[in-house]
Amino acid sequence: MSFQIAVDVGGTFTDLVVLERGGKVHTFKAPTTPGRIVDGILNGLELVADHFKIARAELLAACSKFACGTTAATNAILEGTYARTGLICTEGFRDTLLIREGGKRDTYTIAIDYPAPYIPRELTVGVRERINSEGGIELALDEQSVVVTIERLKHLGVESIAVALLWSIANPSHEKRIGELIETHWPDIPYSLSHRTSPTLREYRRSSATAIDASLKPLVRRVVNELESRLRGAGLGGVLTLVTSSGGQTAGDEVIECPINLCLSGPSAAPVSARNVIRAEGAATCNAIVVDMGGTSFDISIINDWEIPMHREGVIAGHVFGVPSVEVKTIGAGGGSIARVDAGGFIHVGPESARSVPGPACYDRGGILPTVTDANLARGFLDAANFAGGTMTLSPAKSEAAIRAEIAEPLELSVHEAASLIGLAVEQSMVAAIEDITIRRGVDPREYIMVAGGAAAGLHAVPIARELGIRKVLVPPVAGVLSAYGILVSDIKSSFSRSLPAATDAFDFDSVNATLASLEAEATAYLDRMKVPAGSREIRFSAEARYRGQVWQITLDFNHTHIADAATLAALEESFHQLHEKLYFVRGNDTIEFTEWTALAIGRLPAITVDHGVSEGGQGSDAAKGSRQVYMRELGGKAEIPVFDGSRLTPGTRIDGPAMIDQRLTTIVLYPSTTATLSANGSIWIDLI
Incomplete structure (x- = not known):
């Protein structure tokens, strides 16, 4: 075996x-x-x-x-359990993590306090040095002040050190020297240098990423x-x-x-998984909204024409971690998200979660607060005797008692009405989150399919899709473990970046090409360390670019190992114009500025041929396993609907809603005016009529 x-x-x-x-x-x-x-x-x-x-x-x-x-x-x-970390910065810049970028992420929500800095001010120490934006040394590093700072951080009991000096991305010599002094005077302490961790513009974002990296080193x-x-x-x-x-x-x-x-290790694999499944379905195009609803969170990602967008805007608990990552939006709306009624009589679901311990009330492990899973059980959407692949038995009585005490009685509703309201509330949160990364960015969700993953997504996918105008939902054969399957089929990857300003009206070909060559060497060395065969290697280049006068950059991919001449630069410039027009419907004539260059090293793993076993089992008619009483507003309340065993469906089997399909690790709820069909690859396609 x-x-x-x-x-x-x-x-x-x-x-x-x-x-x-x-x-x-x-x-x-x-x-x-x-x-x-x-x-x-x-x-x-x-x-x-x-x-x-x-x-x-x-x-x-x-x-x-x-x-x-x-x-x-x-x-x-999220929980603040990272190492006690000290920050060494340029003298006079101790408040970078406190000031951030000048405000709260949600300026108009008074109830949200201005966030505390990731590293408190008392653990932030400035040292005498100054490098200018061109990399020139304005003030030489005072090495004695660094030694004093190291001793001070020892006295303060820090477990790790972050070093983020002003303009280290233009000239890292001072940061490198501080690293050497740390190794000499405190050799056992882990430390991070900002020009290595996040060599990007913007002092706060670089400092935040370095602080997070250093704080995680002992734990990781x-x-x-x-x-x-x-x-x-x-x-x-x-x-x-x-x-x-x-x-x-x-x-x-x-x-x-x-x-x-x-950071965001697991959720980043969900769109990889979805793309793999869509490719196996034989699709000619791939534009998908991928949702992964687990027990704690609801993760959303996008696939545009087979490409999975990457970004540097990653935020966890209000702190920017800023390294190249799959763009995933996460909200606290999982099966374990807790429902409550506020003093004004409004219902809220999440972001607080019952997690696995004590878990939802129906787990019967001590949890007494109602969750989304409790609501779905009370509505009849779950098989209490065969939850999580038959490894757990749920308690409907515990669910109903929790919903009655916390939701139904305060709102003067029946338990079933309250459970339905919990479902509606969490679905509206999901819709709003999807709109954030689609409609508000000029993406029309009606032009996409939805891929529903996670153990709980099949319960909510249809109402979410209907609200957004999406006409097709794909539930993969591995829906219950979507991210884990993405991990199985993902490639080896790592990115390497370098900050180097360049502009199309005065382009320094030698400096840029030297930087690209250095990045290519780093990427090649990484693939060597990972023992990737020569025929399975790929190195992709990109640049952070903007029109002169703009504040923010966009990521521009290109396939040159070097920019040879004016013609190559002109082609790169035209690519930027086209990308900017695609994203913002505006094509400018201004000079283009490049601020950062990146090489992505990819080691292609051998393709995996997957057998999902859809040819096994009986005929499609054998899949019917009886009926279940559910509470569904669309049916006017309580109703008896048919239930099918997903493991016994055969390709081409069509099921009309209302109905339910029970699978080992997930359940799919088909609402009225929907039709489900099993593909030859084991995926269930849901058409919203």
């Missing part, structure tokens, strides 16, 4: 996808163990081993590749080392990789060196 295993550790469940030799895929869920994520992974591996009727050690010994996505970094930022080193040592100790003999914010895999050593790349 031979396996590949991919794991996505979420806030509520740990999802596992196992690929057998021959292409057969198996999916599993195990409760996440907060604070002990490796325990949750090992518990999940026990489920896998039991399924194959072998010992866990035998399973791991037969595993050629183990890929993991973890929310450890994201959760540490501990988590990665524990993960590797315990998996090796349990019998793993194959390759271990982790998934980064770019949606690609990399080695544990690379993550330890730059742990900020672990």
Whole structure:
């Protein structure tokens, strides 16, 4: 036996996808163990081993590749459990993290306080030095002040150090020297330098990214080392990789060196998974809105003409982490999101979550507050006896009691009406979040399909799509573990950036080409370290560019290893005009400024042929498994609707709504005026009539 295993550790469940030799895929869920994520992974591996009727050690010994996505970094930022970190900055700039960019992210919401700095001011120390924007040294580094600062941070009990000097991206010599002094005077302390972590314009964003990176180093080193040592100790003999914010895999050593790349590790793989499924469906085009609804969050991403947009605007808990990452919008609207009624009689759902412990009330683990999962159970949308692949039994009585006490009685509604209201409220939050990254950016969601992933997305996909005018919903065969499947099929990836100003009216070809050559060398060295064969390598280049006078840049991809002459530059300029017009419907005539250059190293992994087993089972008519009483506003209240066993459907089987399709790790609710059809690849296509 031979396996590949991919794991996505979420806030509520740990999802596992196992690929057998021959292409057969198996999916599993195990409760996440907060604070002990490796325990949750090992518990999940026990489920896998039991399924194959072998010992866990035998399973791991037969595993050629183990890929993991973890929310450890994201959760540490959200919960404030990162290391006590000191910041060394240029003298006179101690308030960079406090002032930020001049205001709150939501200026008009009075109830939101101005956020505290990521590193408090008392742990921020300035040193005497000054480099100008051209890289010239205005004031030489006072090395004695650096030594004094290091001793002061020792006294303050910091566990890591961030170094972010003004204009280090133009000349990093002072930051490099501070790194050498730290290694000399405090060799055991981890530290991060801003010109390496985030070599980009904007003092706050670079400082924030460096502070986050430094604060995560002790935690991520501990988590990665524990993960590797315990998996090796349990019998793993194959390759271990982790998934980064770019949606690609990399080695544990690379993550330890730059742990900020672990932010949004799991969600970044969802659009990779969706694109893989759409390609398997034989689609000629791929424009999709990908939603992944798990137990804690609702993640949204976009695929435009097969491309997954990347950005540097990543924000967690109000702090910019700013490294190149898959654009994912996350809101607290998962199955475990808690519903409540405020003093004015308005219902709210999330962002607070019951997580896996104590969990929703229906888990019967001590949770007493109603959640979205409780509402779906009370509405009859879930099979209480076969939840999470049959690993859990839910308590309808506990759900109804929680909803009655917290929602129904305060609003003078029946339990079923209150449960339906919880569902409506969370769906409106989801619609608003999707509109944020589509309609408000000039993207018409009616021109896209929706890919519904996560254990809970199938319950809410139809009403969300209908509200947005989307006519087709795709539920993949791996919907319940969408991100974990994306981890399985993702490539090796890492990006390398360098700040270098250049403008089309005075372009320094030599400096730019030297920078591109240096980035290409870094990318090649990375692919060498990852042992990627020569025929499986790709290096993509991009630049951050803008019209002169603009504040913000856009990312411009290009396929040149160097910019040889004026004709090549003119082609690059025309590409920028076209991209700007596509994004903003405006084509300018101004000089174009380039501020940063990036090389993305990609190691293509061998294509995986997947067998989802759709040819197994009986005829389509054998899939009917009875009926279930549900509460659905569209049917006027309580109604009996047919239920189908998704594992027994055959390709071409058509089901008209209202109906439900039960799958091992998810349930799909078909509302009136919808039709579902199973494809030959095992995906369910829902048409909204």
